Amino acid sequence: MKNNNNATCSDKTEWGKDVFDLLSWFKLDKTKNAKVLVVGAGALGNEVLKNLGLFGVGHIIIVDFDQIEYSNLTRSILFRPEDADKGYYKAEVAAKRLKEVNPTIEVQAICGDLSSGVGLGVYRRVDVVVGCLDSVWARILLNRQCFRMNKIFIDGGIGDLEGYATGYQLDVDCYECHLSEKEKMAAKTSKMSCSGVATINEKHGRLATTPVSASIIAAVQAQEAMKIIHKEELEAGKFTSIIGKIFKYNGAFFNSAFYNDASEYYDDCIFHEEWKDIVEIPYLSANTTVKDTLQILKSVLEVESVTIKLINDKFVDFLTSRNENKKFEVMMPVSKIRDHIESDEELEDLAWREGWIYQNEISEIDENFPYQDLSLHQIGIPYFDIIKVTHDKGISYIELNADKELYKTILNL
Ligand SMILES: [Zn+2]
Numbered sequence: 001m002k003n004n005n006n007a008t009c010s011d012k013t014e015w016g017k018d019v020f021d022l023l024s025w026f027k028l029d030k031t032k033n034a035k036v037l038v039v040g041a042g043a044l045g046n047e048v049l050k051n052l053g054l055f056g057v058g059h060i061i062i063v064d065f066d067q068i069e070y071s072n073l074t075r076s077i078l079f080r081p082e083d084a085d086k087g088y089y090k091a092e093v094a095a096k097r098l099k100e101v102n103p104t105i106e107v108q109a110i111c112g113d114l115s116s117g118v119g120l121g122v123y124r125r126v127d128v129v130v131g132c133l134d135s136v137w138a139r140i141l142l143n144r145q146c147f148r149m150n151k152i153f154i155d156g157g158i159g160d161l162e163g164y165a166t167g168y169q170l171d172v173d174c175y176e177c178h179l180s181e182k183e184k185m186a187a188k189t190s191k192m193s194c195s196g197v198a199t200i201n202e203k204h205g206r207l208a209t210t211p212v213s214a215s216i217i218a219a220v221q222a223q224e225a226m227k228i229i230h231k232e233e234l235e236a237g238k239f240t241s242i243i244g245k246i247f248k249y250n251g252a253f254f255n256s257a258f259y260n261d262a263s264e265y266y267d268d269c270i271f272h273e274e275w276k277d278i279v280e281i282p283y284l285s286a287n288t289t290v291k292d293t294l295q296i297l298k299s300v301l302e303v304e305s306v307t308i309k310l311i312n313d314k315f316v317d318f319l320t321s322r323n324e325n326k327k328f329e330v331m332m333p334v335s336k337i338r339d340h341i342e343s344d345e346e347l348e349d350l351a352w353r354e355g356w357i358y359q360n361e362i363s364e365i366d367e368n369f370p371y372q373d374l375s376l377h378q379i380g381i382p383y384f385d386i387i388k389v390t391h392d393k394g395i396s397y398i399e400l401n402a403d404k405e406l407y408k409t410i411l412n413l
Pocket of ligand 1: 174175176177265269272
């Protein structure tokens with residue numbers, strides 16, 4: 001077979017050359033330098049990653065807290081049966097296989113959840129965020145995080161033979177503004193506790209999805225991510241983006257699809273906040289103790305006292321059963337309580353018997369916090385996060401800049 005292409009497989013710098021750069025809009029450099037955060041490595045995530053990898057997007061971070069199960073294999077091109085046998089983490093396997101598909105790109109896995117696994121310092125440095133999620137609560141959280149760092153969130157969802165893709169951006173379209181109060185409350189109680197009550201996971205039924213709807217929707221998401229990466233071409237009118245619009249696909253009837261305006265953006269939504277004037281403290285890490293952090297913050301900000309606000313998660317020191325009046329020390333973020341209860345036979349029994357267990361939540365960390373020797377990470381703050389701090393002069397946003405070491409290569413730091 002004649003090979004017209006001068007590039008070889010070992011010529012790592014040439015991915016996409018003489019192929020994609022024949023496209024009128026495609027810029028090899030932009031794609032190679034692009035940084036994309038993909039949240040969720042399930043059916044949609046696998047397909048989005050595959051497409052971004054094939055395009056040669058140079059820096060991809062994959063977030064997922066889950067392990068691979070056999071049921072995932074039906075819709076996940078990057079997973080193999082032996083991964084399920086061994087219960088490997090989705091993010092890690094996806095990262096490894098994507099590197100096999102395209103060895104010229106950098107891929108990094110974060111095996112953690114959105115609230116305590118991914119710091120805002122990561123969001124701050126990516127070009128676009130692609131959400132491949134299956135819960136309303138996770139989308140709410142991702143929407144808030146993206147707004148804080150003023151990043152575009154390309155969302156997708158699938159169910160049975162249908163699906164949608166859309167894009168949210170500060171001042172244009174907000175995921176949370178689309179939801180009714182009832183939907184928000186239902187999302188919150190299904191994922192997290194409210195008002196100090198730990199409930200047990202009802203293993204709520206997930207929608208069955210197909211590899212076909214995942215391919216179609218994820219393809220649209222990847223294409224939209226490519227448009228955001230090609231910002232100048234987008235602004236020059238070479239294409240339009242899906243931000244504030246929705247693409248809906250219906251595979252059951254006529255393979256129909258429609259594309260509409262879909263923006264909802266209300267001024268009274270308190271989550272339209274952008275965190276600006278971020279202070280980077282090079283010697284502050286999520287491994288720093290609360291005590292040292294408070295000292296450092298007071299000295300850097302030149303204030304008398306500071307309070308760290310736990311934004312996405314709260315800290316729980318103990319659980320109390322209702323009737324038997326038992327107390328259990330837990331010392332972990334709220335987001336980990338459910339898994340903890342489910343992994344502890346006595347607690348799980350008690351939770352079922354009593355219906356609920358009280359959890360003592362702490363959301364403001366200052367000098368009165370009783371566990372000053374815990375690290376920020378132990379109380380639920382992710383590495384390379386940006387924390388919100390209040391003090392007598394106002395509010396500051398502080399980046400745990402020492403943690404940038406963890407993302408040095410992937411984020412070109
Ligand atoms: Zn909103």
